[in-house]
Amino acid sequence: MQETYKRLLTYAYNITGSYEDSQDLVQDVIEKYISLDQSEIKNETNFLIKSTINHAINFKNRHTRKMVYGEWLPEPLSFENAENKLIREQTARYTLLVLLEKLNARERAVYILRQAFDYSHQEIADTLDISAENSRKLLSRAAKQLENIQYKPDHIEPASGTDILQKYQLALSEGNIVTIEKLLIDDIKISADGGKRIRVVKAVEVGKSATAQLLSYVQQQFLGNKPHTFHTFNHQPAICFWREDRIYNCHILDIDSQGFIREIYSIVDPEKLKRLQ
Known part of the structure; x- marks a missing residue:
């Protein structure tokens, strides 16, 4: 059974x-x-x-x-x-x-x-x-x-995914919008889910420049002093930002075969993060 x-x-x-x-x-x-x-x-x-x-x-x-x-x-x-x-x-x-x-x-x-x-x-x-x-x-x-909506499930080796995660986090921590943009495809899309309790800065953003600026702002305002860890969730690379012993925010990345990030899913809803602790 x-x-x-x-x-x-x-x-x-x-x-x-x-x-x-x-x-x-x-x-x-x-x-x-x-x-x-x-x-x-x-x-x-x-x-x-x-x-x-x-x-x-x-x-x-x-x-x-x-x-x-x-x-x-x-x-x-x-x-x-x-x-x-x-x-x-x-x-x-x-x-x-x-x-x-x-x-x-x-x-x-x-x-x-x-x-x-x-x-x-x-x-x-x-x-x-x-x-x-x-x-x-x-x-x-x-x-x-x-x-x-052009779904193409490209296969990314785990080592490549980790390497891109490291570049992604480094770019965020530096707050360098130009560097962040270099990791993204032109029509990158970021979606954020705060659940029923957490307000998010913006639900959806599309485009390399706008997304890079949003990521930089969120990093400076909310994530800059929080430790991070790298993971694989639902077969895709992810980075978690922690507040004490709880995950505060999780970014799951969709990466194309060329190594560029084409989608970012930002989960802030604590109810959806509790099983990842």
Whole structure:
């Protein structure tokens, strides 16, 4: 049952982007399953998977508008944390989780099932109670939207990611806007999530010059005296800034194959940072 639980949790997290909500969803599914008459259920695992995915879709549909300071971002996770029960290879990259927010819940589920779990369209149809043709259309629609926002999951070696993180932090600490700009692509985008309690300077900024100036300002005003550590969260390089024994701010970077930063996700929401401690 432990391996099944990990699978269910991974499905739910990829759809919702929240580990805590995923735990609640899976627990709810399991509790309801235990109370059912199981004599007519032919395959326990398939039944639980189907129930979890549909439960996660319904949850996502009910929570499409999240009242937060800044831009809502998924909860980042570390695979070095023993409490993390997700299947590493099947957990989406952080950038993909962010971009999947542009899709509706059903499109998101179809995309995840096809790309992360290698489901056939007939298997997706059976899981979501739709036709195989509808599954193909939903996948095509989802892929088109991701293509329009130019999602290209470039592979970055861990050593390269760390090297870029070091250059990034050095540039920030020096407050040299020109140096910061050299690390960024022209249409760099930074998004900040303060959750329900922390106000952020700006929710979204786009463009090399504007982003460099914003980063320099945040560094001078909030991060300059805080120690930092380098990590990998959701398969991507990240830097955490600490206040005493708590993470104060986390930047997750999306880096292209040339070594330039094309997206920065700044998570300040303490609820999303607590599992990274």
